[in-house]
Amino acid sequence: MAERTYDVMILGAGASGMMCAAQLNEKSDLSVVVIEGNEKAAKKLKVSGGGKCNITNVNVSASNYLGDEQLIESIFSQFSKEDLLLWLEHRGLKPVLRKEQYYFCPKSSEEIIEILKAASAKSDYKFGEEIISLSKEEHFVLKTKKRKYKAKNVVIATGGKSFGSLGASEIGLELAASLGHESISFLPALAGFTLQKNAFWMKELSGISFEAEVTVAGKTLYEDMLLTHKGLSGPVVLSASLYWSKGEISINFLPKNNLVDLLHNNRRLLSTALPLPKRFTQAFIVHLGIKDRACVDYKNDERALLVSAFHTYHLAPAGTYGFSKAEVCKGGVKTETLNSWTLESNILENLFFAGEVVDITGELGGYNFQWAFSSGVVAAQHIIENNKV
Ligand SMILES: Cc1cc2nc3c(=O)[nH]c(=O)nc-3n(C[C@H](O)[C@H](O)[C@H](O)COP(=O)(O)OP(=O)(O)OC[C@H]3O[C@@H](n4cnc5c(N)ncnc54)[C@H](O)[C@@H]3O)c2cc1C
Structure with a gap:
């Protein structure tokens, strides 16, 4: 037939x-x-x-x-x-x-x-x-x-x-x-990022999530970020992976606040003063080599480092989670x-x-x-x- x-x-x-x-x-x-x-x-x-x-x-x-x-x-x-x-x-x-x-x-x-x-x-x-x-x-x-x-x-x-x-x-x-x-x-x-050694401090914080802004290849994206045992994930990171091929991305961990204002005349400990999960702030400042103190006690050079690190953290992903996990x-x-x-x-x-x-x-x-x-x-x-x- x-x-x-x-x-x-x-x-x-x-x-x-x-x-x-x-x-x-x-x-x-x-x-x-x-x-x-x-x-x-x-x-x-x-x-x-x-x-x-x-x-x-x-x-x-x-x-x-x-x-x-x-x-x-x-x-x-x-x-x-x-x-x-x-x-x-x-x-x-x-x-x-x-x-x-x-x-x-x-x-x-x-x-x-x-x-x-x-x-x-x-x-x-x-x-x-x-x-x-x-x-x-x-x-x-x-x-x-x-x-x-x-x-x-x-x-x-x-x-x-x-x-x-x-x-x-x-x-x-x-x-x-x-x-x-x-x-x-x-x-x-639309896959998570794996990390290079200098960002491994994040892996200890698996499960923590908060809103962040990621800038990559001229695009700025805003949504939830999730820290995982493998690296970084969550909607903002997945979208960022679309525009990333190699090199650095920049993360603003406090997209809705100005850290200069948060620190001003603030007698609380940094880790409790910031609108971020406490464990994240504590681990991040250990990574930066800064002690958790009352915000008013930070010297100018420490303030400058904190402001630049929390608002424009440069991170070069090692890669993505790969085809098996990419949406x-x-x-x-x-x-x-x-x-x-x-x-x-x-x-x-x-x-x-x-x-x-x-x-x-x-x-x-x-x-x-x-x-x-x-x-x-x-x-x-x-x-x-x-x-x-
Ligand atoms: C886990 C996951 C969650 C997602 N969630 C969303 C979401 O919520 N929103 C969103 O917008 N997108 C989402 N996506 C992306 C979305 O699923 C795809 O972009 C969309 O399905 C693409 O449609 P398509 O018709 O081009 O391909 P598909 O829907 O993938 O269809 C292609 C078809 O071709 C068939 N095929 C492939 N190779 C062969 C072959 N050799 N012989 C015969 N048949 C073959 C496949 O079996 C499949 O049925 C998600 C993807 C994944 C993996």
């Missing part, structure tokens, strides 16, 4: 692939097949946001991403955060706002997964199909370990390679390369090889890319799902337009 040729073949049943399938099913009669290596869909979505999926953010703009700003704006202008929230609301999901910034599923990430499954139910999902190669003959031919699939259009939505335990791989970059596209190698992002990968298929309005390849007609496989990566806070969903929708919309008779 001759193999069936689908109108659209989506590689990867993750956030962007399922959203792309949903749009195609809702807005067209094109036949869609979704190829997935795992035995079920959306494994990253399931574990995301501590099991509640941080879907998007109150403030979404190109400045929250590493990558081609013009392309990001072009994609969000076609499917924005508001469009995403409306799309979910029409299907019965009203995300809840946390910390006045982050939109999460009210109960569990299963809620959004179920919506994506229902909206893309007209697609043929093929699970347990590990992708091996993609070529273009008259139509696209995909080889998996078990069989071949044919389609007129392909969307590569195979994500990044972090969390290999959830089925992630680099196959998207391999397929892109085999069809003439350049990529930037994946690197771990995303930076790098991906170079945006220069894509049409910035449609996400279609400039090299090969009817080939599209969506999600993390593209060289666009967001900060922590729902930005990566927003990108995955918006890019999935945009690819679908343009496939539909291209196929209008």
